[in-house]
Amino acid sequence: MCIVLNLATGEKQEYSCSPDQAVIAAYAQSHHDWNTWDYGKRYNHMLETGKHTYLCGDFTALNVMFGAILAACQEPPSHNPGAIKNDS
Numbered sequence: 001m002c003i004v005l006n007l008a009t010g011e012k013q014e015y016s017c018s019p020d021q022a023v024i025a026a027y028a029q030s031h032h033d034w035n036t037w038d039y040g041k042r043y044n045h046m047l048e049t050g051k052h053t054y055l056c057g058d059f060t061a062l063n064v065m066f067g068a069i070l071a072a073c074q075e076p077p078s079h080n081p082g083a084i085k086n087d088s
Contacts, residue, residue, distance in 0.1 A: 006030075008058040019054045019061035020047055026059040 002015045002022040015022035024043045025036065033042070048055040052063055 002061055004059050004061045006058050007060055019063055020049070023047065023054045023056040023059045023061050027057040030057070030059070 002017060002019045004013045004015060004019075004022045004026045005011075006013070006026070013022075013026055015025060017025065021039070024039050024047060027046070028034075028036075028039050028043055033039075043056060046056050054061050054063065
């Protein structure tokens with residue numbers, strides 16, 4: 001599962017493919033191109049790859065590993081009964 005963000009509108013979309021393919025699909029579909037079998041030859045030249053992101057037009061997605069790390073960091077902290085309590 002991959003979440004693609006449209007940076008122009010803030011809209012999120014979910015895709016069941018790799019992040020690089022997802023941003024290309026989101027871009028193509030925003031231009032009413034549903035011929036998924038042609039996406040590679042039509043749009044691969046537009047794909048920009050960063051250290052942790054993929055970008056095509058206004059669409060971006062985190063790479064799989066970085067996205068999993070980010071999601072884990074956003075989970076609420078667990079209760080730690082052994083934590084030091086400060087009653088001052």
